[in-house]
Amino acid sequence: MMNDGSRQHRLRIRRAVLALLGTAAIAASAAGCQSSDGARGTAHAGGSATAPSGSATAPSRSSTSAPAGTPGGAGSAAVRPAPDPARRPTYAISATVEPAGGSVDGQLTVHVPQGVGGDQLRFRVLANADGYGGNFHLSGTTVDGKQVEPQLTGSVLTLDRPADKATTVEMRFRYTMQKGKNSGGTLGLPSSKSSTSMVTQLLARFDTGLSMGHWYPALIDGHALARPVLPKEGDLGASPAGDVTAHITVPNGYSVISGGVNTKTSTKSGQTTYTQEGHGIRELSLVVSNQLVATQQRVGNVTVRVWSTKADGAAAKRVSGYVTRGMAIFSKDFGSYPWSELNVVEAPMPAGVGGMEWQGMFWVGPDMFTGEIAGLSGIADLVGMNLQSTGEFTVVHELAHQWWQGIVGVDQTGTGVVDEPLAQYSACLYFHDVHPAEANDVCASGITMSYQMMRTMAEPDGVADRPTYDFTNDYAYAGIVYGKAPGFYDAVTKVIGNDRLLAGLHRLVADHAFGMVTGRDVVTALQAAAPDHAREIATLWTRWMDQDHGDQDIDLNSGPLGNIGTMMRDNPDLAKLLRVLLGI
Numbered sequence: 001m002m003n004d005g006s007r008q009h010r011l012r013i014r015r016a017v018l019a020l021l022g023t024a025a026i027a028a029s030a031a032g033c034q035s036s037d038g039a040r041g042t043a044h045a046g047g048s049a050t051a052p053s054g055s056a057t058a059p060s061r062s063s064t065s066a067p068a069g070t071p072g073g074a075g076s077a078a079v080r081p082a083p084d085p086a087r088r089p090t091y092a093i094s095a096t097v098e099p100a101g102g103s104v105d106g107q108l109t110v111h112v113p114q115g116v117g118g119d120q121l122r123f124r125v126l127a128n129a130d131g132y133g134g135n136f137h138l139s140g141t142t143v144d145g146k147q148v149e150p151q152l153t154g155s156v157l158t159l160d161r162p163a164d165k166a167t168t169v170e171m172r173f174r175y176t177m178q179k180g181k182n183s184g185g186t187l188g189l190p191s192s193k194s195s196t197s198m199v200t201q202l203l204a205r206f207d208t209g210l211s212m213g214h215w216y217p218a219l220i221d222g223h224a225l226a227r228p229v230l231p232k233e234g235d236l237g238a239s240p241a242g243d244v245t246a247h248i249t250v251p252n253g254y255s256v257i258s259g260g261v262n263t264k265t266s267t268k269s270g271q272t273t274y275t276q277e278g279h280g281i282r283e284l285s286l287v288v289s290n291q292l293v294a295t296q297q298r299v300g301n302v303t304v305r306v307w308s309t310k311a312d313g314a315a316a317k318r319v320s321g322y323v324t325r326g327m328a329i330f331s332k333d334f335g336s337y338p339w340s341e342l343n344v345v346e347a348p349m350p351a352g353v354g355g356m357e358w359q360g361m362f363w364v365g366p367d368m369f370t371g372e373i374a375g376l377s378g379i380a381d382l383v384g385m386n387l388q389s390t391g392e393f394t395v396v397h398e399l400a401h402q403w404w405q406g407i408v409g410v411d412q413t414g415t416g417v418v419d420e421p422l423a424q425y426s427a428c429l430y431f432h433d434v435h436p437a438e439a440n441d442v443c444a445s446g447i448t449m450s451y452q453m454m455r456t457m458a459e460p461d462g463v464a465d466r467p468t469y470d471f472t473n474d475y476a477y478a479g480i481v482y483g484k485a486p487g488f489y490d491a492v493t494k495v496i497g498n499d500r501l502l503a504g505l506h507r508l509v510a511d512h513a514f515g516m517v518t519g520r521d522v523v524t525a526l527q528a529a530a531p532d533h534a535r536e537i538a539t540l541w542t543r544w545m546d547q548d549h550g551d552q553d554i555d556l557n558s559g560p561l562g563n564i565g566t567m568m569r570d571n572p573d574l575a576k577l578l579r580v581l582l583g584i
């Protein structure tokens with residue numbers, strides 16, 4: 001999930017609010033506040049071809065998505081599959097989706113191999129979480145053919161497993177998606193006291209289509225922390241890599257966009273059924289729309305398709321350029337992109353979220369996608385924002401998640417400290433490669449400023465490597481996980497050099513492709529690349545991820561916020577006043 005870019009918007013907009021309140025003026029006079037981070041983004045028009053308008057799903061291809069572990073050919077090194085396909089769960093889904101009313105009626109069969117999923121099988125069922133309409137219906141639940149009574153509590157379905165052996169689960173589910181708020185986007189000003197989970201609106205219907213993230217019951221990794229109540233911060237992904245075949249039936253004229261590959265299309269009685277297949281993916285999320293058109297490019301053997309509204313076609317070409325350049329860089333640095341297609345979709349986002357990753361697909365919020373926020377260019381100029389750079393940063397952050405949470409999985413509620421800081425660090429790698437002159441400014445703006453802003457809000461530093469449930473507000477989560485934690489990789493680079501750091505990350509991908517990792521695996525992979533610095537790497541992980549040295553390790557006085565962070569840290573009463581004024 002990309003909270004940070006959009007959070008930067010919110011934080012900077014909040015900074016504008018501060019200015020309006022006069023508080024910033026006080027701060028400036030007291031502490032010499034600087035202004036403008038000087039980020040200068042450059043728009044790039046990719047040489048992309050535009051797919052036929054309104055074309056449904058993938059143009060026909062001779063091959064299905066590459067089996068896990070087969071190099072996509074975009075990079076130089078193969079990704080070794082682990083675990084092997086025989087140890088991956090398989091999903092067979094048939095679902096009818098009615099876009100007008102948002103109804104979903106599905107039949108699901110999951111084959112869970114021995115040793116996968118744990119003694120009890122748990123499935124994430126977002127549609128049954130609080131705030132999703134309360135109309136989720138489950139029926140016909142069987143385990144190995146025997147009818148069972150499912151335990152469905154909040155967003156977690158639990159089924160007893162007869163024994164640790166291969167198990168087949170079947171169920172039927174239906175629900176109606178709620179209408180999302182198109183205005184969510186990045187303008188959700190103060191939400192720190194809101195009880196809304198960040199994942200709201202990942203499963204919702206909008207004017208431009210249906211966003212169907214976490215839309216069917218997905219097996220949760222046996223070691224993952226999974227609570228029925230949604231965490232307020234962060235995403236929910238915690239599924240082992242699996243193989244999915246889904247038959248999705250929609251009215252004629254609608255596209256079904258997913259992280260898989262369309263292998264068959266059939267039409268009957270005004271309805272079209274698309275067969276989507278994804279291999280080595282954790283979840284097959286969907287966007288169903290009759291409004292989006294695709295811009296298509298090839299990167300090596302990978303087809304990159306960017307879906308946008310017709311009005312945002314120019315932005316789609318820019319985004320396509322970001323993605324194709326980023327894919328070449330990340331494939332070289334981390335290992336080949338393993339799937340044959342990637343769909344990038346302009347989609348409404350929850351308030352305060354800039355983008356959302358799936359496997360073989362990611363979504364980008366309209367303002368990050370276009371690099372514009374309607375009616376706000378004046379404020380953007382006032383606070384020194386460069387929306388195009390922020391949008392580019394968001395796009396490549398989401399792209400990087402194809403490696404960090406896609407190929408290499410994590411439990412996002414338990415170990416979010418692995419994938420988000422790596423996605424942040426990777427976005428910076430991209431900028432140093434593609435826009436070296438502005439990389440330092442953009443990275444400071446996209447990363448460390450979240451920490452500085454958190455301290456300006458008088459939020460204390462804290463441990464990064466902890467469950468997302470433990471973060472109680474947006475500022476702390478953004479500041480510590482997105483703002484501070486990526487600094488670990490810079491600190492390690494200073495010790496072992498960039499080449500060995502990348503070799504370590506490449507090794508992490510090679511050793512754990514299609515598996516799940518924790519922070520310990522990250523440390524082990526980096527140590528393997530630089531055994532002479534093994535102890536320092538472990539010490540740095542502890543310092544950045546398990547302790548609270550942010551104020552020593554991050555210069556609170558650098559960047560556009562000037563000395564405000566230091567001033568707030570040293571003047572608790574002033575910080576308290578500021579929080580009251582801002583309703584935090």
Ligand SMILES: [Zn+2]
Pocket residue numbers: 001002003397398401419420423
């Ligand atoms: Zn992210």
